Amino acid sequence: MDKQRDFVLRTIEERGVKFVRLWFTDVIGTLKSVAIAPAEVEGAFTEGLGFDGSAIEGLTRSQESDLLAHPDPSTFQTLPWRGDVDPTARMFCDLTTPDGQPAVADPRNVLKRALSKAADAGFTFYTHPEIEFYLLKSSQIGPDGPVPVDSAGYFDNVPGGTAHDFRRSSVRMLEDLGISVEYSHHEGGPGQNEIDLRYADGLATADNIMTFRTVVKEVAIEQGVYATFMPKPLSGQPGSGMHTHMSLFEGDVNAFYEEGAEYHLSKVGRHFIAGLLTHANEIAAVTNQFVNSYKRLWGGDEAPSYVTWGHTNRSALVRVPLYKPRKAQSARVEYRGLDSAANPYLSYALLLTAGLKGIEEEYELPAEAEDNVWSLSPGERRALGYKPLPASLDAALHQMEESDFVAETLGEQVFTYVLLNKRREWHEYRAQVTPFELKSNLEML
Template identity: 30%
Template sequence: MIGRYLSAMTEVLRRTAGENIRLVRFLYVDHGGIVRGKSAAAARLAERIESGIGHTRAMMAMSMVDELSPVEGMGPVGEVRIKPDPDTFVTLPYAPGAAAMLADQVSPDGTPWDGCARTFLKQAIAELAAEGYELQASFEPEFSLGRHEGASFTPIDESLCYSATGFHLAHDYTIDLVDALIKQGLEVEHYYPELGHGQQEVPIRHATALRAADNHVLLRETARAIAIRHGLWASFAAKPLPEQAGNGAHLHASLWASGTNAFADPSGQYGLSSLGYHFLAGVLAHLPGLVALSCGTVNSYRRLAPQMWSGAFACYGPDNREAALRICSPIGSAGSVNLELKPVDSTGNPYLTLGAFIYAGIDGIRRSLDPGEPLLVDPAVLDPSERDRLSVFRLPSSLGAALDALEADSYLMSVLGALRSTAYLAVKRSEAAHFSGKDVEYECRKHWLNF
């Protein structure tokens, strides 16, 4: 482990010198879902990789509108270090002379800090490994591309979903975006113009859980940066334009053991193994609280509504795109079966989202939970009594309701830990209070600016 770390560090220093890098950004995602960080000068990079950069604990109590929540242990007293992971080093094609690494926040003595979101995902990965499994995952992000003109966001086009016109109008931007992603080691699976005006989708190929979350951060940063260089603006807000389709970031995942997809069973219903059903059932059981993490802003709940293909009801089904959890049909081989979690968007911290998803699935496996019968129709077309009979219920319709569900979920609160869960609830309740009583225009503007 130490040898690998030293080798990665040596490679970072070699590339920094060879590629004339002058500043290296150490990036993390806070509880507000904002990508933040500090940068180290190349001349002191070796020291800063080892020690991290000093940082106030208070930043993990900062909201998406830069309001500081009163959280014990995250005030003006106390220090953490932003410590980068050398394995994540990338030069930034859109920022000549700059590079970046994803970072953990650690205590001054180098030990993990309980307020760090990336550390939470690492803990979930270790817990899953103790059960004998590794999770492969990918986010399926949508974003809106347009022009930032004063207080207005104007989409670049009014093209139809998947239309060739949409490809033409965004072509120059898209090619630059794909090139920049490839140069950072991200494998682009697909690209297409989506339903909303100016809406784009660029899924990245699945990877191990930590890499998948890191990739999602890099994609967000790259899409925004390339847009700026084109005189455009890219927004990952869930509903930057209230009258248009929302931007999701559906999560696809499967469990693997000894090189085999543990979710795949050709003899199982819809090709899913009994292990897969237990995992699915755990996610369903904790989904009301989990969406407080995966749909992390007030604006998220404009998207998370019935018949918006966002998974607004707690249920599952084979290729049911209105169910919160979809069993995806295999593509290419039976081993490609995976689960898709639909109530996810890019305003949620990807490390918290993926970590909580893993922990929920582990709970389902350990307790051999049964998800009940699959739903083969749009849950919104069922009458309420039929939904009750099938135990299909509406997920929280506001950030406040989702936070209440999270706080009531003793298991998720326990795995998050006292400091992290307290800080997250405080930050998100402050955001709910900030936007309470504000009009839709104000809410959407703050979100398309900051995400």
């Protein structure tokens, strides 16, 4: 750690960095930032930077408001969009109380606790997210809703199109920040794009996702368009998901791989999937935390609606991707329920812990869903035992508040605050009179 701190301090001086932004997130996953002068960085390393946590959504109760932000030197990067004008860097922070205890409501700490639990069981958790988002002409909503920048579709090549320049600039900027990109392409909706990040450990991935969202927003501003991670911004078009590939390693050995097993999936991998399926409904209020999230889950277009698993079945909630011959390291499972607006720290903590619980308690994996789940009748799905995901945020909250597993994983304070915050969102939504109701009912009733 001392070597990393020395590197940061030396780099700040050598590159003439004028500001250092300290980043952390609130419980909902909104990025928070405070800028300090280079001269203050050494003090922030040794003592932390004090701030009023009660002013941040869900971080502390008012009677225990003082918190300290401790920058993690391993996350130091200069911000490429600042250019040579007042060069600026950033570091993610861990939050503590004044007596040095981890802040119970720090989302990054929630994930670190889950990763520590995995480490105690001998596992390292690796993740690889595929992040979808929409590019719109502006944040203004036209008479027919938001206006996308193009009308292209999946993998379309649009000569001279906005999306090409956008993805190129975004990928270059991400690489400059040390975030490796695997693929980028146009997605199925008009103006919809996807950028896939390379495998990294769970904490690095969560940090990378928060940086990714900032980069995408900054490039959009630079190019005169607007980027949104809203789960379903356009009616009748695909929603934006964050399918995440996951694997557990024991040292250099992929714990999900077994030679000769079906799909080369080990018992550990099968129990992990069973854990994901068993707890999927309980964690939905975190993995799909907005009212709008359920428009994506129940709007078709390859979003999963039922708690199932499959091999090449893209209608399943959990998928076992095609095994690559002689590549044991690539054995993995893909969780397709997450949307792009999720808090990655809390979501990955819950997904990992659900999988670990499946391993510890040897949950039995149900039969694979071989059919297109969407094309089955309700009766056929019931007969096959395919349970639906929650149909609304309200239904998801009912499942979450009954869950000892979620409460234990998140900790009492985060658990309570997520419920309070999301109940408020649901009540505000329920009180609205929507254009749909006016169009459907006003003249005929």
